[in-house]
Amino acid sequence: MGPESSEQTQEALILGFLADGGEDFTSGEALSSKLGLSRTAVWKHVEALRGKGYRIEAVPARGYRLVEVPDRLTPLELTPLLATHDLGHTIHFHETVGSTNELAFRLAHDGAEHGEVVVTEQQTAGKGRRGRAWVSPPGLNLYFSAILRPELPPQRAAELTLVAAVALTEVLRETGAEAFIKWPNDVQIEGRKVAGILTELSAEPERVHFVVLGVGVNLNAQEEHFPEELRATATSLALARGQRVPRALFAASLWNRLEEWLDLHVEMGFDAVRQRWKELSSTLGQDVLVRTDRREFRGLAEDIDTMGALLVRTEDGSVERVLAGDVERLRPRATSGS
Ligand code: BTN
Numbered sequence: 001m002g003p004e005s006s007e008q009t010q011e012a013l014i015l016g017f018l019a020d021g022g023e024d025f026t027s028g029e030a031l032s033s034k035l036g037l038s039r040t041a042v043w044k045h046v047e048a049l050r051g052k053g054y055r056i057e058a059v060p061a062r063g064y065r066l067v068e069v070p071d072r073l074t075p076l077e078l079t080p081l082l083a084t085h086d087l088g089h090t091i092h093f094h095e096t097v098g099s100t101n102e103l104a105f106r107l108a109h110d111g112a113e114h115g116e117v118v119v120t121e122q123q124t125a126g127k128g129r130r131g132r133a134w135v136s137p138p139g140l141n142l143y144f145s146a147i148l149r150p151e152l153p154p155q156r157a158a159e160l161t162l163v164a165a166v167a168l169t170e171v172l173r174e175t176g177a178e179a180f181i182k183w184p185n186d187v188q189i190e191g192r193k194v195a196g197i198l199t200e201l202s203a204e205p206e207r208v209h210f211v212v213l214g215v216g217v218n219l220n221a222q223e224e225h226f227p228e229e230l231r232a233t234a235t236s237l238a239l240a241r242g243q244r245v246p247r248a249l250f251a252a253s254l255w256n257r258l259e260e261w262l263d264l265h266v267e268m269g270f271d272a273v274r275q276r277w278k279e280l281s282s283t284l285g286q287d288v289l290v291r292t293d294r295r296e297f298r299g300l301a302e303d304i305d306t307m308g309a310l311l312v313r314t315e316d317g318s319v320e321r322v323l324a325g326d327v328e329r330l331r332p333r334a335t336s337g338s
Pocket residue numbers: 098099100101102123125126127128129130132134142143144145185186195196197198214215216217
């Protein structure tokens with residue numbers, strides 16, 4: 001390792017420790033003993049990081065605290081903030097791509113490993129569910145696709161979308177936003193969509209080759225960044241909080257949480273995910289209008305089943321099982337999320 005890369009490693013380690021500390025200060029002494037460096041050397045690294053756009057607060061007798069990271073999503077910003085064992089260990093960063101899902105699918109097809117992530121500043125052909133487009137202006141939001149190689153039969157692959165919705169909603173809530181999941185996997189704040197998930201699969205009848213888990217989160221988009229027809233139904237975290245969102249910190253927290261939930265899904269099975277999904281959802285208990293490719297009907301959204309399908313009690317008392325489609329809430333009921 002040359003002197004330059006060793007400098008970078010030390011800086012990355014310092015950032016990692018500061019990121020772990022969150023809102024708390026990490027003492028200079030703790031940093032110097034963890035890194036085997038003098039206090040002066042630690043201070044020099046902190047100065048170098050500040051020169052690169054990191055805002056690090058230093059308070060005598062308390063230590064250092066990471067306040068802001070440069071608003072970019074390259075491995076340089078993301079890697080030091082990750083606490084994952086696989087997810088994001090290889091990051092394919094692009095200034096601009098058609099769709100991160102498309103690129104991730106090609107990479108996975110060519111042998112990319114579990115946990116590799118494609119992330120971009122901008123998409124020119126971002127894909128949403130059901131053939132829709134995902135508006136992806138540059139430098140404002142988060143667009144990424146994770147390549148997963150789960151040991152699951154194809155019919156269980158859809159569970160991963162719910163895993164992602166749970167992780168996403170938890171991380172949004174930790175920023176103070178009142179986020180809820182709208183079935184199947186839209187994440188909303190105050191009834192407006194802030195994030196979406198598009199899962200694509202390559203499989204044979206008995207075995208999943210890979211899953212591409214694509215996530216788009218509107219972080220710093222302002223109203224003018226949305227096309228007019230979306231302004232009433234879409235929002236961003238910054239619009240909801242009235243405060244700019246540090247994108248790299250958000251992305252890293254999300255990847256860290258996503259991997260925790262992926263691990264939990266492996267260890268405990270889908271039921272743990274399903275229970276949490278139900279706690280975070282605003283759909284259950286609502287009267288809804290269901291639209292699928294083939295039909296439209298009304299009913300009460302009662303539950304999701306062990307495959308994530310929505311169970312809707314219709315007016316004649318029967319229960320309809322909806323595996324894919326959209327729901328629209330008909331009128332508010334007094335339950336959580338309303
Ligand atoms: C939805 O319609 O709710 C799903 C939106 C998914 C958008 C993300 S952005 C990153 C990834 N690449 C895409 O082309 N789509 C997904």
